[in-house]
Amino acid sequence: MRCLAVVATLLLIASCSTPALAQTGTWTSHGPEGGSISALTVDPRSPTTLYAGSLGAGVFKSTEAADSWIGLGPANAQIVTLAIDPLNPLGGREHPGQQLGHPDDTPSQGVSTHCPRLVDDGRGASAVVYAGTLGSGIFKSMDGGTTWQASNSGLTVPTVRALVIDLSNATVLYAGTSFGMFKSEDAGATWRNSDLTGRDVRALAIDLEVPLTVYAGTNSGVFKSINAGASWTPILFGPNRSDIRALAIDPQTPGTLYAGLGGGSSGGPGAVFKTTDGGETWTNTGLATPEVRALAIDPQTPSTVYVGSLSSNVFKTTDGGASWTTLNTGLINAAVLSLGIDSETPSTVYAGTNDGVVKSVDGGASWNVMNRHLTNMFVFALALDRATPTTLYAGMDQPEVFKTTDAGESWVLGNSGLPPNITVQALAIDAATPTTVYAGLFGGGVFKSTDGGESWSAANVGLTELFLQALAADPVTPAVVYAGTNRRVFKSVDGGATWTGAVLFADVTGFAIDPATPTTVYVATRRSGVFKSFDAGGNWFSFNTGLTTFATQVLAIDPATPATVYVGTQTDGVFKSTDGGNHWSPVNSGLTNLAIQALTVDPLNSATVYAGTGAGVFMSENAGDTWGPINSGLTNTAIRALSVAPTAPTTVYAATFGGGVFVLRQ
Numbered sequence: 001m002r003c004l005a006v007v008a009t010l011l012l013i014a015s016c017s018t019p020a021l022a023q024t025g026t027w028t029s030h031g032p033e034g035g036s037i038s039a040l041t042v043d044p045r046s047p048t049t050l051y052a053g054s055l056g057a058g059v060f061k062s063t064e065a066a067d068s069w070i071g072l073g074p075a076n077a078q079i080v081t082l083a084i085d086p087l088n089p090l091g092g093r094e095h096p097g098q099q100l101g102h103p104d105d106t107p108s109q110g111v112s113t114h115c116p117r118l119v120d121d122g123r124g125a126s127a128v129v130y131a132g133t134l135g136s137g138i139f140k141s142m143d144g145g146t147t148w149q150a151s152n153s154g155l156t157v158p159t160v161r162a163l164v165i166d167l168s169n170a171t172v173l174y175a176g177t178s179f180g181m182f183k184s185e186d187a188g189a190t191w192r193n194s195d196l197t198g199r200d201v202r203a204l205a206i207d208l209e210v211p212l213t214v215y216a217g218t219n220s221g222v223f224k225s226i227n228a229g230a231s232w233t234p235i236l237f238g239p240n241r242s243d244i245r246a247l248a249i250d251p252q253t254p255g256t257l258y259a260g261l262g263g264g265s266s267g268g269p270g271a272v273f274k275t276t277d278g279g280e281t282w283t284n285t286g287l288a289t290p291e292v293r294a295l296a297i298d299p300q301t302p303s304t305v306y307v308g309s310l311s312s313n314v315f316k317t318t319d320g321g322a323s324w325t326t327l328n329t330g331l332i333n334a335a336v337l338s339l340g341i342d343s344e345t346p347s348t349v350y351a352g353t354n355d356g357v358v359k360s361v362d363g364g365a366s367w368n369v370m371n372r373h374l375t376n377m378f379v380f381a382l383a384l385d386r387a388t389p390t391t392l393y394a395g396m397d398q399p400e401v402f403k404t405t406d407a408g409e410s411w412v413l414g415n416s417g418l419p420p421n422i423t424v425q426a427l428a429i430d431a432a433t434p435t436t437v438y439a440g441l442f443g444g445g446v447f448k449s450t451d452g453g454e455s456w457s458a459a460n461v462g463l464t465e466l467f468l469q470a471l472a473a474d475p476v477t478p479a480v481v482y483a484g485t486n487r488r489v490f491k492s493v494d495g496g497a498t499w500t501g502a503v504l505f506a507d508v509t510g511f512a513i514d515p516a517t518p519t520t521v522y523v524a525t526r527r528s529g530v531f532k533s534f535d536a537g538g539n540w541f542s543f544n545t546g547l548t549t550f551a552t553q554v555l556a557i558d559p560a561t562p563a564t565v566y567v568g569t570q571t572d573g574v575f576k577s578t579d580g581g582n583h584w585s586p587v588n589s590g591l592t593n594l595a596i597q598a599l600t601v602d603p604l605n606s607a608t609v610y611a612g613t614g615a616g617v618f619m620s621e622n623a624g625d626t627w628g629p630i631n632s633g634l635t636n637t638a639i640r641a642l643s644v645a646p647t648a649p650t651t652v653y654a655a656t657f658g659g660g661v662f663v664l665r666q
Helices: none
Strands: 037-042 050-054 059-062 070-073 079-089 126-133 138-141 160-165 173-177 180-184 201-206 214-218 221-225 233-236 244-249 257-261 271-275 292-297 305-309 314-317 325-327 336-341 349-353 356-360 379-384 392-396 401-404 424-429 437-441 445-449 468-473 481-485 489-492 508-513 521-525 530-533 552-557 565-569 574-577 596-601 609-613 616-620 639-645 651-656 661-665
Touching: 037 349, 037 356, 050 079, 050 349, 079 160, 126 160, 160 214, 173 201, 173 214, 201 257, 214 244, 214 257, 221 244, 233 271, 257 292, 271 292, 292 349, 305 336, 379 651, 392 424, 437 468, 437 481, 445 468, 481 508, 521 552, 521 565, 552 596, 565 596, 609 639, 616 639
Parallel strands: 037 079, 037 336, 160 201, 201 244, 244 292, 292 336, 379 424, 379 639, 424 468, 468 508, 508 552, 596 639
Antiparallel strands: 037 050, 050 059, 059 070, 079 126, 126 138, 160 173, 173 180, 201 214, 214 221, 221 233, 244 257, 257 271, 292 305, 305 314, 314 325, 336 349, 349 356, 379 392, 392 401, 424 437, 437 445, 468 481, 481 489, 508 521, 521 530, 552 565, 565 574, 596 609, 609 616, 639 651, 651 661
């Protein structure tokens, strides 16, 4: 897989009370396992304890050296940096500033003559963990990640890319944001600006011997402060020296610092620079790799340094950067975004990738995937095999299509033939031959599989717009397939072999085909409302009477009474028509989030309708008259797609933005 570039979409999170409905089951996470891990840290007090930051499912924790994981929240949070306070163990009261083994010492405010002893001394793992996010500021946990509270008082920039704790006085933290530096002197209770305003701060490091000395890696190079952030001086900058993505300081010789560079706006190669005099002079170590993203130093042998990059490689030096070795055995198409080292057994190294966590127990010589219960996938589309409803396809980023044949208990990846770096936005299944599956790629057009998703081939002849957002297959004549792009509707009458552009030019977000009269087709568009065709796409007519917004997102048809149609909008909730779209009325009673991402009707009980929002799933048992949330067990509430199996008991699948697929049986 390739690196995931996440562009956040506004999802309105609501907390208002709503009428209770009979949710008789509980949502359970059903994978697929993996997903982008943008932050990774090992607890120095208890090195079998790890925290992994995801880009949509919050923080995951392992107490078994990554053998298995548990999701901790915060819900939907995009975590990009983590910091552990090792001076506060679980089971003890929070007392920032004490050094382990010296409980009565007063913390130094300037020079520390030794590094704190950070291994487990029998009092348990660390209790206090901080998480920096994209767009939600900082969260703090005081119980090892079990619960989280926002820690944003005074923090005026919501994107926090770097965090570091002063180990001589753990009440002092620095936060690097997308618009400057912030500092807290009360363990995150309050923050104040600490200069570097306007700069994107991506990495931080503190001199362990002289903690007044702080380094910041930014989009303008490396800056140094010798007065605890009061002022900053540039020490590494200029062409091909500015796009700093990672910093690592030698714990034994703090004047030695490594800086990892991305490619920058010029698209040049990444690099690793080194200084041995606190930034007075720098040398390029000679490592050329696309986009350095992570650095980690062996705490026992600091001449050993690891580098993670977007090239699906980990690089290692054992001589302080004089030479480098490529380590990629077991790393398959996995961009390395974060690194962590076991402080007691430094030959054990962990890497957070865009395909989950990998672990090496031999200093990086080989890697093994460690994703058990790590469900952090961005799922954009679902397609259910109606003939065999335990078979479900899930469309992801990168691109990937996963398939389950046992209702989500296990998944198989099928992306052979799919191009890299493109999201699967839509899926459709041939009703007559369910092993034929179509995938719509945003930027790659349509791909087709005739072997149940094992392999794919492009099906783009005549498809002049490749930014696919919606697909639909005719349930009676499966060779007829509709494709919606961000500009136009296309139609194929030969199973995707060729395509013809329809007369409808619009930003298409969804289709619905009348199951009784499949020449009747509805289209939802992002800016122009709902269109309807009576002749299989030959002509289109606007059907917007009663809609209060033209920003429509998704459509659903009552299979028992196809004249009843629902449309979900981006801002105004759900509308219902009982006359085939001629007139629409809002049906939002109890629907506390009006940004509708998904809609589906229970095929066995059409009075039951489900709506997916940024605040989870809502259900109506009376054809939309009233709604209530059904979110028990749903740890990720950013819903992107829903599907209901035609089985009893009812099985509902929910695709989430960063939490994989959830299953509800009720």
